[in-house]
Amino acid sequence: xxxxxxxxxxxxxxxxxxxxxxxxxxxxxxxxxxxxxxxxxxxxxxxxxxxxxxxxxxxxxxxxxxxxxxxxxxxxxxxxxxxxxxxxxxxxxx
Amino acid sequence: xxxxxxxxxxxxxxxxxxxxxxxxxxxxxxxxxxxxxxxxxxxxxxxxxxxxxxxxxxxxxxxxxxxxxxxxxxxxxxxxxxxxxxxxxxxxxxxxxxxxxxxxxxxxxxxxxxxxxxxxxxxxxxxxxxxxxxxxxxxxxxxxxxxxxxxxxxxxxxxxxxxxxxxxxxxxxxxxxxxxxxxxxxxxxxxxxxxxxxxxxxxxxxxxxxxxxxxxxxxxxxxxxxxxxxxxxxxxxxxxxxxxxxxxxxxxxxxxxxxxxxxxxxxxxxxxxxxxxxxxxxxxxxxxxxxxxxxxxxxxxxxxxxxxxxxxxxxxxxxxxxxxxxxxxxxxxxxxxxxxxxxxxxxxxxxxxxxxxxxxxxxxxxxxxxxxxxxxxxxxxxxxxxxxxxxxxxxxxxxxxxxxxxxxxxxxxxxxxxxxxxxxxxxxxxxxxxxxxxxxxxxxxxxxxxxxxxxxxxxxxxxxxxxxxxxxxxxxxxxxxxxxxxxxxxxxxxxxxxxxxxxxxxxxxxxxxxxxxxxxxxxxxxxxxxxxxxxxxxxxxxxxxxxxxxxxxxxxxxxxxxxxxxxxxxxxxxxxxxxxxxxxxxxxxxxxxxxxxxxxxxxxxxxxxxxxxxxxxxxxxxxxxxxxxxxxxx
Numbered sequence: 001x002x003x004x005x006x007x008x009x010x011x012x013x014x015x016x017x018x019x020x021x022x023x024x025x026x027x028x029x030x031x032x033x034x035x036x037x038x039x040x041x042x043x044x045x046x047x048x049x050x051x052x053x054x055x056x057x058x059x060x061x062x063x064x065x066x067x068x069x070x071x072x073x074x075x076x077x078x079x080x081x082x083x084x085x086x087x088x089x090x091x092x093x094x
Numbered sequence: 095x096x097x098x099x100x101x102x103x104x105x106x107x108x109x110x111x112x113x114x115x116x117x118x119x120x121x122x123x124x125x126x127x128x129x130x131x132x133x134x135x136x137x138x139x140x141x142x143x144x145x146x147x148x149x150x151x152x153x154x155x156x157x158x159x160x161x162x163x164x165x166x167x168x169x170x171x172x173x174x175x176x177x178x179x180x181x182x183x184x185x186x187x188x189x190x191x192x193x194x195x196x197x198x199x200x201x202x203x204x205x206x207x208x209x210x211x212x213x214x215x216x217x218x219x220x221x222x223x224x225x226x227x228x229x230x231x232x233x234x235x236x237x238x239x240x241x242x243x244x245x246x247x248x249x250x251x252x253x254x255x256x257x258x259x260x261x262x263x264x265x266x267x268x269x270x271x272x273x274x275x276x277x278x279x280x281x282x283x284x285x286x287x288x289x290x291x292x293x294x295x296x297x298x299x300x301x302x303x304x305x306x307x308x309x310x311x312x313x314x315x316x317x318x319x320x321x322x323x324x325x326x327x328x329x330x331x332x333x334x335x336x337x338x339x340x341x342x343x344x345x346x347x348x349x350x351x352x353x354x355x356x357x358x359x360x361x362x363x364x365x366x367x368x369x370x371x372x373x374x375x376x377x378x379x380x381x382x383x384x385x386x387x388x389x390x391x392x393x394x395x396x397x398x399x400x401x402x403x404x405x406x407x408x409x410x411x412x413x414x415x416x417x418x419x420x421x422x423x424x425x426x427x428x429x430x431x432x433x434x435x436x437x438x439x440x441x442x443x444x445x446x447x448x449x450x451x452x453x454x455x456x457x458x459x460x461x462x463x464x465x466x467x468x469x470x471x472x473x474x475x476x477x478x479x480x481x482x483x484x485x486x487x488x489x490x491x492x493x494x495x496x497x498x499x500x501x502x503x504x505x506x507x508x509x510x511x512x513x514x515x516x517x518x519x520x521x522x523x524x525x526x527x528x529x530x531x532x533x534x535x536x537x538x539x540x541x542x543x544x545x546x547x548x549x550x551x552x553x554x555x556x557x558x559x560x561x562x563x564x565x566x567x568x569x570x571x572x573x574x575x576x577x578x579x580x581x582x583x584x585x586x587x588x589x590x591x592x593x594x595x596x597x598x599x600x601x602x603x604x605x606x607x608x609x610x611x612x613x614x615x616x617x618x619x620x621x622x623x624x625x626x627x628x629x630x631x632x633x634x635x636x637x638x639x640x641x642x643x644x645x646x647x648x649x650x651x652x653x654x655x656x657x658x659x660x661x662x663x664x665x666x667x668x669x670x671x672x673x674x675x676x677x678x679x680x681x682x683x684x685x686x687x688x689x690x691x692x693x694x695x696x697x698x699x700x701x702x703x704x705x706x707x708x709x710x711x712x713x714x715x716x717x718x719x720x721x722x723x724x725x726x727x728x
Contacts, residue, residue, distance in 0.1 A: 066676035092608035
C-alpha cells in the first residue's frame with residue numbers, strides 16, 4: 001500500500017522532498033514506517049527523532065490524516081492506503 | 095521580611111559562589127551610585143533573576159506606583175549561573191512594574207551582556223528616580239559612572255551601540271539600549287542588548303521615563319564555583335545531553351525557532367488574521383524552511399550555548415533588499431506575518447529589524463497592526479483615523495510604515511496603538527475588546543489557547559497575561575500531555591509555572607527546557623544550582639523556592655488590584671471555535687476555563703472566589719510579611 005510522509009525541517013532535508021511516497025506492506029503500522037525510514041536514511045534520520053544517549057524516541061506527535069497520535073501503544077496503529085503521515089518535529093520551546 | 099535592609103556597604107559574610115555578591119544601586123535623580131551586598135538569605139530563598147527581583151520590587155515599590163513615574167524602579171539582574179560555562183548561562187533579566195500590565199514583569203535575553211555584567215563586578219543594577227537629562231551608565235571593571243547621553247537621545251538602538259563603541263574606544267563592551275520608542279514612552283518599548291531583545295512588557299518605556307538611554311559594561315573578572323572538578327563532570331554530562339537530544343542538537347542549530355511555523359500550522363495552531371483562524375494555507379512562505387533557503391546566512395550562539403539557534407539573515411530582494419537582522423524569530427514571524435495575513439518572510443525580516451532599531455516589542459507591534467487591520471475591515475476605524483492607510487489583512491506594505499509611526503506616536507492611530515492593544519480597544523470601543531488579543535494588557539504570542547487547554551490556563555493565570563513563559567506550550571504540543579482534555583491541567587500548569595520561574599531565577603533558557611524539565615523541576619536543576627553556588631538544596635527545596643516566588647509575584651498582582659476575574663481569555667478564544675484545519679472546532683469556553691481555574695486555585699491553596707493566596711499557603715512558604723499584607727485585600 002502507498003502512504004505519504006509529509007516532511008518538515010531536518011527530515012525534509014534528509015529525504016530531499018516535502019512529501020515522500022512510501023510503499024509499505026498492507027497492515028503496516030507506524031512502527032513499520034519508522035523502521036523503513038531508519039533503514040533508508042540511517043543515522044541521519046535516527047538523530048532527528050531519538051535521544052542518542054538513551055536510544056529512545058523523544059516526545060513528539062505523529063499525525064495520521066491530521067489526527068494526532070503518539071504514545072508507545074500508538075506506534076502499533078495500522079496504516080491504510082492513502083494515509084498522510086506527518087512527524088511533528090521534536091522541538092522544545094517557543 | 096525586608097531582606098535588603100540587611101545589606102551593608104562592606105560585605106556581610108555572603109558566602110555563595112556563582113554570584114559576585116554585589117548590586118549597584120543608581121539614583122538617577124541625585125546622580126549617586128552605591129554598592130549593596132547580597133545576603134545569604136536572599137540567595138537561598140529567591141535564588142536570583144526573577145525571584146530576587148520580585149522580592150526587591152515587592153519590598154521597595156508601594157502598590158499603585160505609576161510605572162512611568164520616578165517612583166518606579168528598573169532592575170538589570172543575573173542569576174548565579176551567568177558567566178559560568180553551564181549551557182545557556184548567558185541571560186540577562188530586566189525587571190520592573192510594567193506600563194502594559196501594571197504587574198511585576200520580567201523579561202530576559204540571551205547574548206553576552208549578562209556574563210560581562212558579572213565580569214565587570216556586579217550581579218545587577220537597580221535604577222531608581224529620574225534623571226533631568228538623558229544619561230547612560232558605564233561600568234568598567236568595577237568603576238561605575240553616569241555619563242551624559244544627550245547626544246544619543248533620538249538614536250536607534252544599533253546606532254547608539256556603534257556611537258558608544260567609538261566614544262568608549264572599543265567594541266569589547268556589552269550594551270543595552272532603548273530606541274526612540276522608549277523615549278516616546280510607547281507602552282511596549284523594549285531594550286536591545288547587542289542583537290537580542292529584552293522584548294516584552296514595555297520596560298524600555300520605563301527606562302525612557304527615567305531618561306536612561308543605555309547601560310554599557312566591560313569587565314575582566316570571573317565567576318567562581320565551589321568545586322571545579324565536580325562542575326566539569328557535570329558540564330560533561332550536560333553537554334552530552336545537549337548533543338544527544340534532537341531539539342538542541344539538530345533542530346535548533348539548523349532552523350531555530352522558525353521551525354515552529356510549519357509545526358504549529360500542521361497542528362492547526364498558527365494564529366492567522368488576528369486569531370480569526372489558526373490554519374494558514376500559505377504558511378510555507380513564512381516557514382523556517384523557506385527562511386533558511388531565502389535569507390539565512392549563518393547561525394549564531396549566545397554565550398556558553400552549543401545550540402546556535404540564532405540566525406543571521408540578509409534580505410535578498412524586494413523593497414527591503416540588504417536589510418540585516420538577527421532573526422527573524424518564530425514569535426515575530428507569527429506577529430508580523432501570519433497575524434497580519436501575509437506570507438512574505440522578507441517583509442517580516444525587515445519589520446523585525448525595524449522593531450529592533452526603534453526598540454519596540456515585535457510581538458506587541460505585530461499584534462497591534464493585526465488588531466488595527468481587523469478594526470479597519472469591520473469599519474470601526476476609517477481612512478480618517480488611519481491617515482489614508484487602507485489597513486486590510488494582507489497589506490504587508492503597510493506594516494513597516496505603521497510600526498515606524500507607532501514608535502514616535504505619529505498620527506492618531508499610531509498614538510492610540512502605542513498604548514498597547516488593551517488600551518487601544520478601550521479607546522476605539524465598539525466591541526473591539528472581543529478581538530483585542532491580550533490578557534492583562536499583554537498581547538498573545540504565537541501559541542494557541544483554543545488548541546491547548548492547559549496552556550490556555552497558563553495564559554489566563556499568568557501574572558504577565560499574554561506570556562508564553564508563565565505557562566509553556568511544549569507539553570501539549572509534543573503529546574507528552576493530551577490536549578483534548580481539561581482534566582489534570584491545574585497541577586500540570588502549576589508545575590510548569592514553577593519550572594519556568596525557577597529557570598528564570600537561575601537564569602537558564604527555556605528553549606532547552608527538554609534538558610531541565612520539561613514538565614517539572616528535576617534533579618538536573620538541583621545539581622546545577624548546588625554545583626554553581628555551593629548550596630546544599632534538595633529537589634523539594636527547589637520546588638518550594640519556586641512556589642514561594644510564584645506566590646510572591648501573585649501577591650504583587652493582588653496589591654495592584656488583580657483578582658480571579660482578571661484570570662481570563664479574550665472573548666474570541668472563549669466564544670469562537672477554530673474555523674478550519676486540524677484543530678477545527680476547538681475552543682476554551684467560559685465553563686471550561688472556570689473548571690480549570692477552580693482546580694488550579696485549589697491545587698495552589700488560593701481562595702476560589704478571589705484568587706488571593708490563602709494565609710496558610712503564604713505562611714507555609716515562609717512569606718509571613720506577605721501574608722500580613724494580603725489581609726488588607728481579602
